[in-house]
Amino acid sequence: MTDAVLAVGRVGSIRGTRMIRTTLFWAAVLVLAWAIVAFLYAPLASVLGKAFLAEGRVTTETIARLADSRNVRQALWNTVWMTAATLITVNLVGLFQVVVLEFVNVRGSGFLKIAFATPLVFSSVTAITGYNFVYGDHGAVTELLTWIFPEMERRWFRGWPAVLIAHSFLMTHYHFLFLRAAVRRVDYSTVEAARSLGASPFTALVRVVFPVVLPTVFAISLLVLLSALTSFAAPAIVGGREFRMLNQMILGLNSIRRADMAAMLALMLGAVSLIVFLALRWIESRGRYTGGVKTPVPMQRLDIRNRFANTAVHAVAWALFVIYATPVVLTILFSFAPSASIAMDVLPSRLTLSNYVTVLTESQTVEPLINSAVMSLLAVGVVLALSLFASHLIARYRHVSLAVLEFSLFIPWVLPSSLVAIGLIIAYDASAPILFGNVLLGSYAILPIAYGILIVPMMVRLIGASMTGLDPTLDEAARALGAGPLERFVRVTLPLLAPVLILVSALAFNDLINEYTVSAFLYNPNNRPLGVAIASMAASSNPEQLAQGLVYATLVMGFSFIIILVADRLGLGRAPLSAV
Amino acid sequence: MITLENIDIAYGSTPVLSDLSLHVPEGEFFTLLGPSGCGKSTLLRAISGFVRPSRGRVIIDGRDMTALAPEDRGIGVVFQNYALFPHLSVYDNVAFGLRVARTRKKEIEERVSEALERIGVADHARKKPAELSGGQQQRVAIARALILGAKILLLDEPLSNLDAKLREAMRDEIRDIQQRLRLTTVYVTHDQAEALALSDRVAVMEAGHLCQVGPPRALYTQPATPFVCAFVGESSRLADTDGIAPASFQGVAFVRPEDVHLGEKPGEGWVTFDAVLDRAVFQGARVRLLLRRGDSLLLADAPGYFDDRAPGETVTVSIHADKVHRYPGDPA
Numbered sequence: 001m002t003d004a005v006l007a008v009g010r011v012g013s014i015r016g017t018r019m020i021r022t023t024l025f026w027a028a029v030l031v032l033a034w035a036i037v038a039f040l041y042a043p044l045a046s047v048l049g050k051a052f053l054a055e056g057r058v059t060t061e062t063i064a065r066l067a068d069s070r071n072v073r074q075a076l077w078n079t080v081w082m083t084a085a086t087l088i089t090v091n092l093v094g095l096f097q098v099v100v101l102e103f104v105n106v107r108g109s110g111f112l113k114i115a116f117a118t119p120l121v122f123s124s125v126t127a128i129t130g131y132n133f134v135y136g137d138h139g140a141v142t143e144l145l146t147w148i149f150p151e152m153e154r155r156w157f158r159g160w161p162a163v164l165i166a167h168s169f170l171m172t173h174y175h176f177l178f179l180r181a182a183v184r185r186v187d188y189s190t191v192e193a194a195r196s197l198g199a200s201p202f203t204a205l206v207r208v209v210f211p212v213v214l215p216t217v218f219a220i221s222l223l224v225l226l227s228a229l230t231s232f233a234a235p236a237i238v239g240g241r242e243f244r245m246l247n248q249m250i251l252g253l254n255s256i257r258r259a260d261m262a263a264m265l266a267l268m269l270g271a272v273s274l275i276v277f278l279a280l281r282w283i284e285s286r287g288r289y290t291g292g293v294k295t296p297v298p299m300q301r302l303d304i305r306n307r308f309a310n311t312a313v314h315a316v317a318w319a320l321f322v323i324y325a326t327p328v329v330l331t332i333l334f335s336f337a338p339s340a341s342i343a344m345d346v347l348p349s350r351l352t353l354s355n356y357v358t359v360l361t362e363s364q365t366v367e368p369l370i371n372s373a374v375m376s377l378l379a380v381g382v383v384l385a386l387s388l389f390a391s392h393l394i395a396r397y398r399h400v401s402l403a404v405l406e407f408s409l410f411i412p413w414v415l416p417s418s419l420v421a422i423g424l425i426i427a428y429d430a431s432a433p434i435l436f437g438n439v440l441l442g443s444y445a446i447l448p449i450a451y452g453i454l455i456v457p458m459m460v461r462l463i464g465a466s467m468t469g470l471d472p473t474l475d476e477a478a479r480a481l482g483a484g485p486l487e488r489f490v491r492v493t494l495p496l497l498a499p500v501l502i503l504v505s506a507l508a509f510n511d512l513i514n515e516y517t518v519s520a521f522l523y524n525p526n527n528r529p530l531g532v533a534i535a536s537m538a539a540s541s542n543p544e545q546l547a548q549g550l551v552y553a554t555l556v557m558g559f560s561f562i563i564i565l566v567a568d569r570l571g572l573g574r575a576p577l578s579a580v
Numbered sequence: 581m582i583t584l585e586n587i588d589i590a591y592g593s594t595p596v597l598s599d600l601s602l603h604v605p606e607g608e609f610f611t612l613l614g615p616s617g618c619g620k621s622t623l624l625r626a627i628s629g630f631v632r633p634s635r636g637r638v639i640i641d642g643r644d645m646t647a648l649a650p651e652d653r654g655i656g657v658v659f660q661n662y663a664l665f666p667h668l669s670v671y672d673n674v675a676f677g678l679r680v681a682r683t684r685k686k687e688i689e690e691r692v693s694e695a696l697e698r699i700g701v702a703d704h705a706r707k708k709p710a711e712l713s714g715g716q717q718q719r720v721a722i723a724r725a726l727i728l729g730a731k732i733l734l735l736d737e738p739l740s741n742l743d744a745k746l747r748e749a750m751r752d753e754i755r756d757i758q759q760r761l762r763l764t765t766v767y768v769t770h771d772q773a774e775a776l777a778l779s780d781r782v783a784v785m786e787a788g789h790l791c792q793v794g795p796p797r798a799l800y801t802q803p804a805t806p807f808v809c810a811f812v813g814e815s816s817r818l819a820d821t822d823g824i825a826p827a828s829f830q831g832v833a834f835v836r837p838e839d840v841h842l843g844e845k846p847g848e849g850w851v852t853f854d855a856v857l858d859r860a861v862f863q864g865a866r867v868r869l870l871l872r873r874g875d876s877l878l879l880a881d882a883p884g885y886f887d888d889r890a891p892g893e894t895v896t897v898s899i900h901a902d903k904v905h906r907y908p909g910d911p912a
Contacts, residue, residue, distance in 0.1 A: 143864070180645060187663060187666075189659040189660070189661055190629075190662035190663045190665055190666070192630055192650065192657070192659065192663065193659060193663035193664075193665070193724070194665070195630075195650040195651045195674065195682075196628060196651070196653075196655060196656070196725070197649050197651075197676055197677030197680060197724070197725075197727075197728065198651045198652075198654075198677055198680045198681055199651055199652055199676075199680045200649075207676075207680075208665055211665075211667040212665075212667050214667075296661065297659075297661070297663075305649070407669060442909070444661065472620065489889075496591065543880040
């Protein structure tokens with residue numbers, strides 16, 4: 001063969017490869033666009049339509065009906081005041097924790113730190129189950145208290161006090177992560193400067209440290225506000241009949257086929273979330289205080305010289321330790337207890353692995369675990385692939401359509417879980433052309449899809465940030481060495497992103513494995529997930545079922561613990577607050 | 581004014597200062613000079629009260645202040661990074677101490693305005709510290725430290741964040757303020773030029789000990805230890821002391837570059853020898869010569885027009901034996 005023939009052959013082969021590549025690229029763009037329209041815009045449009053349209057015309061009837069409903073008004077009022085109360089109590093507990101961990105010397109601060117970190121691994125439905133197990137009617141703490149005070153009401157952990165207690169101690173993880181990081185960034189020499197000007201350590205804390213971290217406190221307060229506003233597991237499990245909040249009302253309205261009212265309430269929650277999100281971005285955009293300091297002095301802890309104040313701080317800190325540690329320790333301990341000991345003893349009579357054997361070997365109990373693992377893996381896998389592709393497009397090209405793409409992928413950030421769920425229910429309760437004639441409601445796929453929607457913003461943001469941070473000359477070097485786009489992506493970009501991808505996937509999986517709100521709205525007998533199983537076991541008075549719930553909770557905690565350890569090493573607390 | 585008696589300070593099990601005693605009289609500009617990690621900042625922090633000695637006493641104006649908290653000592657402190665409160669304006673930074681002391685609003689206004697006027701930042705009173713230049717930040721830090729009328733001012737490497745030109749200007753300003761207000765000042769630096777230019781007396785520190793305390797000229801001309809000789813000013817260590825020291829001399833010897841003269845100098849006490857020019861570095865007003873004599877590298881200064889020698893050429897130099905600093909001991 002002559003050189004000319006070889007050259008023609010090579011050009012032909014290059015053209016063929018390029019054509020395949022272009023086809024694959026546009027196919028991926030098409031899939032991404034379809035997914036965004038089908039699972040973000042269509043459900044949102046359906047909710048808006050259901051809330052504001054009746055027989056083809058705009059109506060405010062739904063609002064009037066909501067206003068007429070005594071239950072809705074009560075739930076709205078409960079949600080408003082509970083959110084306000086939660087803001088106060090969580091800030092009190094969270095600020096105290098940060099002072100104890102970062103500003104003053106308290107004995108055993110290492111143990112306190114572990115206890116205060118527990119909401120990172122002991123959260124959502126798992127934690128509420130643990131709290132209910134320990135402080136509930138037959139809980140170990142209640143047993144102990146009624147033994148000491150026989151006249152005491154056994155049902156003390158019920159209704160709004162239980163919800164407020166659960167909120168107060170389970171929503172401090174933002175303080176633990178972000179406020180501690182902010183306090184550590186304060187230049188300690190400003191504290192010393194204040195003291196050299198006559199300020200006591202307490203005055204320095206109030207007048208120098210606190211104002212500097214105030215924007216972080218505001219931002220954290222907004223996150224707490226959002227969490228309290230959309231709280232579901234706590235009122236559902238420990239709120240009882242007498243105390244209901246908005247998300248429960250949305251679920252209830254949906255179950256009695258008042259989708260229009262459910263949609264309107266979900267939209268209201270969404271509107272508040274949007275306002276909170278915008279406020280958060282505004283606080284972030286204002287940046288933090290800097291004094292032009294090139295070499296800030298790291299924060300150091302001070303001794304409390306006043307003996308009374310020192311004793312009081314120690315007493316409160318260790319009381320908090322007991323409150324935080326007890327549910328976690330007892331949940332783990334009783335997961336190894338024989339069922340006869342559960343809800344009877346303050347501490348297990350003996351330890352056994354039988355609960356674990358039962359949960360992991362019996363099909364009925366292992367099924368929710370497998371369901372959640374499979375559905376979470378499916379969601380993470382698909383969203384990871386789409387996020388990688390979308391982040392690549394956003395990082396590499398400049399076009400108005402990509403700004404729309406980026407905006408679209410961040411929409412779920414401002415959508416409460418209940419709004420996501422209601423959107424899917426309303427949009428796909430019947431055969432839909434955009435889903436090629438399929439009905440999503442009642443199918444196995446609805447939960448993995450909903451899970452995917454929940455994790456899209458976090459994955460796109462973290463993957464996108466890492467991709468933007470990659471040195472572009474590495475890609476150029478590979479290109480200069482003859483590597484094509486796919487080869488460069490597989491051989492250069494992917495290995496460099498691998499640690500972030502693994503971490504982001506693990507964090508997303510961790511969020512989904514015991515997800516409760518969306519699950520409670522969308523599950524069916526074919527895909528009953530772990531969160532729903534844990535919640536139903538928490539409500540059970542059968543010791544066998546309670547034991548299984550504790551095993552689930554312990555397994556989730558163990559998994560979360562590993563994820564948080566890895567994330568902490570990679571700087572979880574340094575992430576922007578709006579990424580949470 | 582400031583007396584330190586037998587101070588011991590340790591961080592954990594690591595001793596930082598041991599058995600250190602010192603006296604700084606009223607109105608003196610006293611500098612702690614030494615390399616990083618020698619304990620000079622720790623000593624300053626012991627005076628200000630941020631570090632408590634494990635042994636010894638800190639006596640200020642005749643009062644034992646050892647157990648007193650920093651906020652109760654009434655000492656002005658200027659920090660290395662100025663430590664201006666980032667959330668407060670220039671005005672509020674300077675007013676901070678007065679507000680903590682619950683001074684009347686009217687008086688605060690008068691005193692702060694006067695202080696800002698005096699340091700030349702009155703126009704920037706409403707700005708945040710991040711909006712000021714390094715020099716302005718430093719002036720604000722000094723004004724803030726002195727607003728309560730402190731008679732003692734402690735400065736921890738206050739010029740280290742400034743560029744060379746501004747550093748020189750600020751050096752003069754600090755000295756001027758100190759003189760005007762008759763402040764007893766303790767100044768920490770690792771820059772010997774700064775220490776020599778500013779101070780009434782300098783304490784040279786090494787590894788938690790005071791090596792020598794004295795006026796800058798005495799430190800320079802009569803360094804008490806090889807460390808002081810090497811750290812304060814420039815010097816060359818002489819490997820061969822033939823003719824410079826008695827034959828029986830066992831120890832180390834140093835000579836300053838300005839005491840190494842080019843050419844032959846006749847007369848008693850002069851030692852003349854040949855050295856090989858390694859390099860000539862033009863420095864404007866002078867040329868720094870790097871000469872080699874056996875194993876010794878010798879620094880010498882020549883006038884700025886000295887440019888007619890090439891590396892490798894032989895240069896004859898003379899040193900007067902009286903100008904050689906000799907320290908008996910193990911030459912190693």
